[in-house]
Amino acid sequence: MRVAIVGATGAVGQELMKLLYERSFPLTSLELYASARSEGKEIVFDNHTLKTKTLPEDGNLNADVVFSSAGTRISRDHAWDWCDNGAVVIDNTSAWRMDDRCPLVIPEINGENALGHSGIIANPNCSTIIALMALAPLHKEFGLKRATIATYQAVSGAGTAGIEELRNQSYAFLRGEEYPPKTFQHPIAFNLFSHDSELGKDGYNAEERKLSLESRKILGVPELMISATCIRVPVFRAHSEAIHAEFSVPVTANEVTKVLTSAPGVTLIDDPTNNTFPMPLVASDKNDVIVGRIRPDASKPGGIALLVTGDQIRKGAALNAEQIAEVLLSEGAIG
């Protein structure tokens, strides 16, 4: 399998390389594309030293599968050209998620949809993936109708620059030094702020809207009602989400626990006796999304509340994309 990574030097691109190696993805070639700034950068993969290139003008990436995580504009401008050159594009940006031609896929939930692609398969937004890993199995059993969600989002959502800013700014803060925000609009060290994406006229920001619209598309429920408050917190790489959910039928905490115990890609950490529940430090570098605090919604009979945490770079982005490629591979749809 000939693979190309567009955005190879970014946090998601780097994680993808780790995952292709870890999961023994059958590679015949690996092409790394990055911006002109990083051109020629040497990156070691499986004892081979590879050099990053800039994107060719003809759109031929010499690949059967292209993973794209170099930003929405790059994907919007080039993805169909890459397809015209014979590649299937697994796109990690928001460019094509809501496009009817492009399936929006979480393999554990709607992996079969990947096979119906017309060239581009979209990877959902990180907070959508992490919420739906818990909500989709429950939807299948009980019919999800409404959810209110509050997120606690790691800085890795803003890439390596976000990670560096949290690190450097925290260090400066503790030393009593100034470190003005650059990547983020507001200080992130020992602070939090409403997600740094554009606000719409409805008062919701783009991140919150993605959670709602992408969930509808993935679950195939156009009337699904989701209201989210997306907040950036000083955490490095795992997102957490506090969710209240209502279903077509009343559900109990036991029923929810039972469903999620056997849900693929989900680990339960739900130990009231030891006050031990999902935490970002524990979810970091893990493949599974961690779920806990499963309890009846005290404000709504039959509803439930829970807490999920998942590695934003891994299941929230790179792992999910790699798993989509695995689906195509196992179905003989590429290669």
Place this chain on the structure above:
Amino acid sequence: MRVAIVGATGAVGQELMKLLYERSFPLTSLELYASARSEGKEIVFDNHTLKTKTLPEDGNLNADVVFSSAGTRISRDHAWDWCDNGAVVIDNTSAWRMDDRCPLVIPEINGENALGHSGIIANPNCSTIIALMALAPLHKEFGLKRATIATYQAVSGAGTAGIEELRNQSYAFLRGEEYPPKTFQHPIAFNLFSHDSELGKDGYNAEERKLSLESRKILGVPELMISATCIRVPVFRAHSEAIHAEFSVPVTANEVTKVLTSAPGVTLIDDPTNNTFPMPLVASDKNDVIVGRIRPDASKPGGIALLVTGDQIRKGAALNAEQIAEVLLSEGAIG
């Protein structure tokens, strides 16, 4: 006015001293009580050097007003003795909040209730105060029926030890050193965790239950439905809360904004154009609770969503207690 502070060396006790000075509370004497460990510690107040004492056995604190923030056990064991010695006790612990004999007071909301005390007036829990500063004025207009709340709680809720642990552990983390949790059960640096209070059989922890039960008592609505997820985040001293609320009548974002614009003790920071909303770093050391992200609940027609942030030590504890004393004073109920 003879004032005593029990727990004078703690974060709340120290803030109380600042506030008594700042707000020119009419003092004739100030007695500082602390644990045996801190006995004799010198603390400067308004150019006088005061020494902390341990609590006298006879319960006579030589005070007209006692502010108690030395922990629930101390308040439970001694508060009525202090009353028997002629003091009004303004209690910052959870000892008496749900006791029918003790009014539970947020001056801007139900200050008049302070006058009906039998010796002890309870100060609500920090997350309750901060949520209700926004929800109570809305309840008055629209009748609050249900709220789901996710909190982002600062470490100051665990006192100076919590603040020191966040500082030291963050510094160690950035230097690649170990700093095992002591005050908290789990690491707080660049992490978050479900609130470190006891879990009940209903799956809710004590902090979440306080939000629900105290809100019912303060608003006088026994049937009020609140479900909270309380989370500790690596922030020093201001709590944030993402709230979805439903009322007896459908409400609009404009109506909510209008009510909160004239609500006492509330500052609106709600600027979608500049993506600027309530943040803990801005709320820290402020008296007002900051409200923003006011928008229709996208998951429930007629409901609303909003974000509040308030200084946990100030309005969440010490300021509210001091304001209760001001109410008593202005009504001639003490002194």
